[in-house]
Amino acid sequence: MDAAARVLAERGYEGASTNRIAQAAGVGIGSLYQYFPNKDAIVVMVLDRFADRLADRLDAQIEATMAEPWPVAGRALLDAQIRLLEEDAGLLRVMVEQAPRLGPFDKSLALQRRLTDLVRVYLLLNHEEFREDLDVEAALWILAEAVGMLSIRYVLDRPPISHERMVDELAELIIGYLRA
Amino acid sequence: MDAAARVLAERGYEGASTNRIAQAAGVGIGSLYQYFPNKDAIVVMVLDRFADRLADRLDAQIEATMAEPWPVAGRALLDAQIRLLEEDAGLLRVMVEQAPRLGPFDKSLALQRRLTDLVRVYLLLNHEEFREDLDVEAALWILAEAVGMLSIRYVLDRPPISHERMVDELAELIIGYLRA
Amino acid sequence: MDAAARVLAERGYEGASTNRIAQAAGVGIGSLYQYFPNKDAIVVMVLDRFADRLADRLDAQIEATMAEPWPVAGRALLDAQIRLLEEDAGLLRVMVEQAPRLGPFDKSLALQRRLTDLVRVYLLLNHEEFREDLDVEAALWILAEAVGMLSIRYVLDRPPISHERMVDELAELIIGYLRA
Amino acid sequence: MDAAARVLAERGYEGASTNRIAQAAGVGIGSLYQYFPNKDAIVVMVLDRFADRLADRLDAQIEATMAEPWPVAGRALLDAQIRLLEEDAGLLRVMVEQAPRLGPFDKSLALQRRLTDLVRVYLLLNHEEFREDLDVEAALWILAEAVGMLSIRYVLDRPPISHERMVDELAELIIGYLRA
DNA sequence: CATGAATGAGATTTCATTCAT
DNA sequence: GATGAATGAAATCTCATTCAT
Numbered sequence: 001m002d003a004a005a006r007v008l009a010e011r012g013y014e015g016a017s018t019n020r021i022a023q024a025a026g027v028g029i030g031s032l033y034q035y036f037p038n039k040d041a042i043v044v045m046v047l048d049r050f051a052d053r054l055a056d057r058l059d060a061q062i063e064a065t066m067a068e069p070w071p072v073a074g075r076a077l078l079d080a081q082i083r084l085l086e087e088d089a090g091l092l093r094v095m096v097e098q099a100p101r102l103g104p105f106d107k108s109l110a111l112q113r114r115l116t117d118l119v120r121v122y123l124l125l126n127h128e129e130f131r132e133d134l135d136v137e138a139a140l141w142i143l144a145e146a147v148g149m150l151s152i153r154y155v156l157d158r159p160p161i162s163h164e165r166m167v168d169e170l171a172e173l174i175i176g177y178l179r180a
Numbered sequence: 181m182d183a184a185a186r187v188l189a190e191r192g193y194e195g196a197s198t199n200r201i202a203q204a205a206g207v208g209i210g211s212l213y214q215y216f217p218n219k220d221a222i223v224v225m226v227l228d229r230f231a232d233r234l235a236d237r238l239d240a241q242i243e244a245t246m247a248e249p250w251p252v253a254g255r256a257l258l259d260a261q262i263r264l265l266e267e268d269a270g271l272l273r274v275m276v277e278q279a280p281r282l283g284p285f286d287k288s289l290a291l292q293r294r295l296t297d298l299v300r301v302y303l304l305l306n307h308e309e310f311r312e313d314l315d316v317e318a319a320l321w322i323l324a325e326a327v328g329m330l331s332i333r334y335v336l337d338r339p340p341i342s343h344e345r346m347v348d349e350l351a352e353l354i355i356g357y358l359r360a
Numbered sequence: 361m362d363a364a365a366r367v368l369a370e371r372g373y374e375g376a377s378t379n380r381i382a383q384a385a386g387v388g389i390g391s392l393y394q395y396f397p398n399k400d401a402i403v404v405m406v407l408d409r410f411a412d413r414l415a416d417r418l419d420a421q422i423e424a425t426m427a428e429p430w431p432v433a434g435r436a437l438l439d440a441q442i443r444l445l446e447e448d449a450g451l452l453r454v455m456v457e458q459a460p461r462l463g464p465f466d467k468s469l470a471l472q473r474r475l476t477d478l479v480r481v482y483l484l485l486n487h488e489e490f491r492e493d494l495d496v497e498a499a500l501w502i503l504a505e506a507v508g509m510l511s512i513r514y515v516l517d518r519p520p521i522s523h524e525r526m527v528d529e530l531a532e533l534i535i536g537y538l539r540a
Numbered sequence: 541m542d543a544a545a546r547v548l549a550e551r552g553y554e555g556a557s558t559n560r561i562a563q564a565a566g567v568g569i570g571s572l573y574q575y576f577p578n579k580d581a582i583v584v585m586v587l588d589r590f591a592d593r594l595a596d597r598l599d600a601q602i603e604a605t606m607a608e609p610w611p612v613a614g615r616a617l618l619d620a621q622i623r624l625l626e627e628d629a630g631l632l633r634v635m636v637e638q639a640p641r642l643g644p645f646d647k648s649l650a651l652q653r654r655l656t657d658l659v660r661v662y663l664l665l666n667h668e669e670f671r672e673d674l675d676v677e678a679a680l681w682i683l684a685e686a687v688g689m690l691s692i693r694y695v696l697d698r699p700p701i702s703h704e705r706m707v708d709e710l711a712e713l714i715i716g717y718l719r720a
Numbered sequence: 721c722a723t724g725a726a727t728g729a730g731a732t733t734t735c736a737t738t739c740a741t
Numbered sequence: 742g743a744t745g746a747a748t749g750a751a752a753t754c755t756c757a758t759t760c761a762t
Binding site for chain 4: 746
């Protein structure tokens with residue numbers, strides 16, 4: 001799995017031939033097929049693991065900052081998310097470009113769902129601060145997609161915006177969207 | 181070109197073999213290579229044409245609503261954009277997934293740039309209504325990506341949000357982000 | 361024909377596609393096939409013409425030096441032959457490398473035959489100077505091939521031997537071989 | 541390799557498609573590409589092997605006749621060379637016609653160099669028997685090319701000269717060229 | 721007589737997958 | 742359970758040749 005992740009990150013989906021993965025893993029190509037039915041199963045599993053690790057580490061971040069007031073905690077979470085994505089830009093690119101082809105992605109959805117739930121709680125607890133007409137489910141989808149995709153595009157496209165500023169702008173986007 | 185667009189929309193980049201495209205066009209494979217130097221040139225041209233058509237039709241929309249006040253015009257533009265994307269969801273998927281592999285896309289960038297310019301003018305003309313500390317370039321990147329990606333994901337992922345509501349939410353996102 | 365010769369000399373047999381020849385000639389590819397049944401016919405005709413021109417110019421040389429004593433005339437002939445080959449090294453390379461594939465070559469053989477005849481006359485007229493046991497036909501084949509191939513290899517491979525010296529050595533080879 | 545040699549000998553460079561070679565070898569086309577990176581690598585390797593075998597067998601001949609006086613040994617060598625070339629006329633034709641296209645040929649040069657070296661020793665050891673003004677390097681090039689090409693053309697073109705006579709004539713050509 | 725778009729056989733090469741050892 | 746040689750379908754691309762206009 002480590003070898004597959006490495007090869008995928010470095011050479012992309014098409015460049016990651018099964019032979020190359022086997023070689024990087026130091027095993028015969030035949031052995032690969034004792035554990036995975038086909039190439040896509042490998043890729044899915046690598047991306048799943050990637051999503052899991054992301055989720056775990058965001059969890060840790062959440063736990064660590066839950067005591068802080070919302071604005072501080074939220075900002076810390078955004079900061080952590082971007083930093084984590086930056087660590088694995090290669091895999092992230094594969095995930096964003098290839099995931100659609102591999103069917104809707106359980107693990108990535110799970111991640112998104114957990115963050116969404118977190119924000120849902122926040123919205124319900126503090127509903128008096130926000131727009132009265134807010135369609136919570138729609139707003140959550142919008143925010144999850146917007147913040148997720150913006151973080152990803154920021155990491156993959158490297159626009160001329162500092163990390164600090166990016167976090168501020170994302171926070172502003174969220175707050176501005178929710179408040180009355 | 182029509183055949184290529186059709187095959188690409190239905191089977192994606194990899195599924196669209198040059199032989200299949202030729203067959204769909206009802207011509208010999210050799211004829212394809214009289215007009216295009218290689219497969220990627222075909223794909224690029226199809227996507228370019230797609231982007232061009234998008235741009236043209238958005239232009240028409242802009243022209244038609246320029247007289248209206250900003251909120252009305254903006255909403256009409258968002259509405260038109262989503263509707264146009266919906267018409268060619270298949271090609272749109274290819275564009276979003278494959279464009280990265282084909283190098284940064286002149287035509288798609290051009291489209292994004294024109295919309296960005298439009299908003300820039302709006303920002304400058306009405307700067308007193310907005311945050312004083314606004315980093316215009318950063319904000320434009322954020323908005324272009326957010327609105328663009330959200331429209332695309334909305335069309336491709338079909339979340340349970342009505343077209344009307346989606347337009348409203350996008351408008352809210354933009355306004356909320358910019359205002360003081 | 362000029363165009364074909366040019367393309368052949370510059371790009372070799374495989375690089376000389378019929379379309380490229382037609383384009384270089386400034387005519388449609390269809391027109392080519394009104395005058396030549398197929399590609400090889402073009403090549404054969406070009407090489408024939410090349411051989412003819414070579415023969416004509418050697419003829420002129422022969423005529424011009426026939427009055428001179430044999431050693432002078434022979435040397436002048438060798439000198440002229442090498443110089444002529446040098447003028448069209450490109451075509452010469454095609455001829456030497458590709459001609460075998462195109463069947464035994466009438467015109468090139470004709471050239472060889474005429475030079476051979478010349479030397480045959482010389483041998484018969486001056487037989488008292490040469491080996492008694494000389495098998496004239498064998499000797500002529502040997503000399504024709506040796507002098508021809510050496511001249512060609514000299515032009516195509518450019519060994520570190522001066523033009524002057526090369527002529528001397530060829531003369532020496534011939535004389536040494538024939539004399540008692 | 542044997543299959544490739546057979547197909548090359550029978551159908552020439554262009555006629556020897558990789559599919560045909562694989563079929564002749566009784567293996568799948570994919571297997572070919574496990575051992576050779578591309579078609580030219582196959583051809584080069586076949587021709588190399590051919591040149592090696594030639595060299596080995598000439599070596600044996602050299603060893604066997606080294607004790608004999610020069611004229612006998614030289615004649616035996618010429619005889620052996622022609623006989624060896626005759627055994628593989630098909631491959632020889634490919635080598636002579638295609639070698640130029642494949643870049644100057646290490647192995648074939650090596651063969652030529654070893655024979656040349658042999659003659660160089662002979663020249664230096666017996667220099668008093670030869671022309672005083674002999675330019676050794678030029679003479680060696682001339683002889684190597686002349687004897688090599690004549691042997692090859694003899695085998696490929698089958699002129700009406702007996703094997704015995706051919707050996708005699710080549711010997712005469714060499715002696716006549718070198719002696720005072 | 722000129723044209724050139726159309727053709728498609730065929731060439732080389734890749735790579736996911738199998739299966740006998 | 743591990744191995745990796747063998748496989749062959751399929752992909753991209755070329756080019757000599759045809760034939761309707």
